[in-house]
Amino acid sequence: MIWSSFSDFIHMNGYGPYVWGSFIVTFILFYVEQRSLKLFRKKIISSEQS
Amino acid sequence: MQTKTDMNSQPSKSMHWFTFAAPSKFYFLAKKLIPFFWLLAIGLGIAGLILGLLFAPTDAVQGDSYRIIFIHVPAAWMSMVLYVAMAFWGAIGMIFNARLAYRISNSIAITGALMTFIALWTGALWGKPTWGAWWVWDARLTSELILLFLYIGYLSLYSAIDDKRKAAKAASLLAIIGVVNVPIIYFSVKWWNTLHQGASITVTKTSMDSSMLLAMLIMTFAFWSYTFATVFTRVNYKTLDEESHTDWVQKELSSMGVLK
Numbered sequence: 001m002i003w004s005s006f007s008d009f010i011h012m013n014g015y016g017p018y019v020w021g022s023f024i025v026t027f028i029l030f031y032v033e034q035r036s037l038k039l040f041r042k043k044i045i046s047s048e049q050s
Numbered sequence: 051m052q053t054k055t056d057m058n059s060q061p062s063k064s065m066h067w068f069t070f071a072a073p074s075k076f077y078f079l080a081k082k083l084i085p086f087f088w089l090l091a092i093g094l095g096i097a098g099l100i101l102g103l104l105f106a107p108t109d110a111v112q113g114d115s116y117r118i119i120f121i122h123v124p125a126a127w128m129s130m131v132l133y134v135a136m137a138f139w140g141a142i143g144m145i146f147n148a149r150l151a152y153r154i155s156n157s158i159a160i161t162g163a164l165m166t167f168i169a170l171w172t173g174a175l176w177g178k179p180t181w182g183a184w185w186v187w188d189a190r191l192t193s194e195l196i197l198l199f200l201y202i203g204y205l206s207l208y209s210a211i212d213d214k215r216k217a218a219k220a221a222s223l224l225a226i227i228g229v230v231n232v233p234i235i236y237f238s239v240k241w242w243n244t245l246h247q248g249a250s251i252t253v254t255k256t257s258m259d260s261s262m263l264l265a266m267l268i269m270t271f272a273f274w275s276y277t278f279a280t281v282f283t284r285v286n287y288k289t290l291d292e293e294s295h296t297d298w299v300q301k302e303l304s305s306m307g308v309l310k
Contacts, residue, residue: 001104009104012114018179022118022172026125029164030276037283041306044291048303 073150073289074298080282087282091275094268102265109262118176119250120265124273126169129197130232132162132277136204137229140222150285152218153292155225156208157284161277163201170194181245189238190246193231200228214292 003009012019102120109116136158143151173191174184185191204221211217234241239248250258251266258266290306293299 002107003104012117013108015113015115015117015179018115018175019117022121022175025171026121026168029168033161033164033280037280037287040284040287040291044287044294045303045307048294048300048307 071146071148071150073153073293074296076150077286077289077302080286084279084282084286087275087279091272091279094272094275098265098268098272101261101268106261106265107259112180115176115179116262118172119262120269122169122172122176123250123266124270125165125172126194127270128273128277129162129166129169129194130235132158132165133197133200133225133232134229136162137222137225140218140225143218144222149215149218149292150289152215152222153285153288154281155222156218157281157288159201159204159208159221159225160284161280163198163205165273165277166194166198166201170198186245188245189242190235190244193235193238196231197228197235200224200231204228 010016010020098120102117106117108114136155139151139155139158142148143155170191173194177186178184204225207224208217208221211220238244239246250256251263256263290299290303294303
């Protein structure tokens with residue numbers, strides 16, 4: 001482990017906003033893609049049952 | 051028709067890869083593989099993040115901003131690989147007039163566009179602290195932006211034409227023509243004097259610390275696995291949606307409805 005504290009880790013020596021802005025947005029986008037696939041699945045099942 | 055004894059005596063000959071060109075065969079193969087790819091994606095993703103964010107050392111030149119590389123490079127690689135894959139399946143679809151190939155091509159497009167956007171977004175967040183600008187009209191960045199437009203063009207062309215086959219054909223043609231852009235992206239840092247740094251790793255040499263390199267490669271495999279899991283899922287859902295008139299899909303849908 002290279003960080004001495006949790007706040008050091010979050011701060012990233014001043015680059016925190018850039019690093020976390022990259023990682024968090026990436027995960028949000030992956031989540032949105034999976035969410036839309038789930039909705040697609042729901043739509044297929046419900047359109048078949050009606 | 052083959053008898054049972056024939057199949058037993060020559061198992062290798064009775065197994066054809068074209069078998070998977072049938073949507074039902076592909077469906078059940080992909081369905082088996084999806085959980086395996088999810089396991090890999092999540093396992094490798096956690097390992098790569100721990101190594102990259104907690105253990106890889108701070109870069110001597112770029113400080114901790116370089117950690118963006120752990121998603122930027124995998125996403126950028128995927129954006130190019132997926133474009134080629136999308137064009138390849140589009141071409142297969144056109145040559146064999148195969149709806150499954152078109153469906154694979156089409157299912158790759160959304161994830162490819164997403165990867166391209168991630169590469170551009172993380173690139174902007176990396177460019178600001180490193181170059182002092184979110185965006186520059188540099189050859190690498192511009193050609194990657196063109197890649198995003200090609201993906202968007204493919205998807206809009208596909209959805210703009212009502213006849214599914216004609217739509218797939220037109221979109222595939224666009225994808226195939228656009229392939230020229232991929233080597234331009236890849237070699238842009240060599241061909242032009244770009245602000246974007248050159249490749250950190252090539253086949254023969256690498257200019258990275260081993261833990262940085264390892265984290266980047268693990269993240270790349272995680273992105274690959276995520277992509278396989280997602281694209282296979284999308285292909286399967288499209289199969290269920292577009293072939294709902296067949297008996298096997300009806301059967302599959304009713305079992306899914308019960309499980310829901």
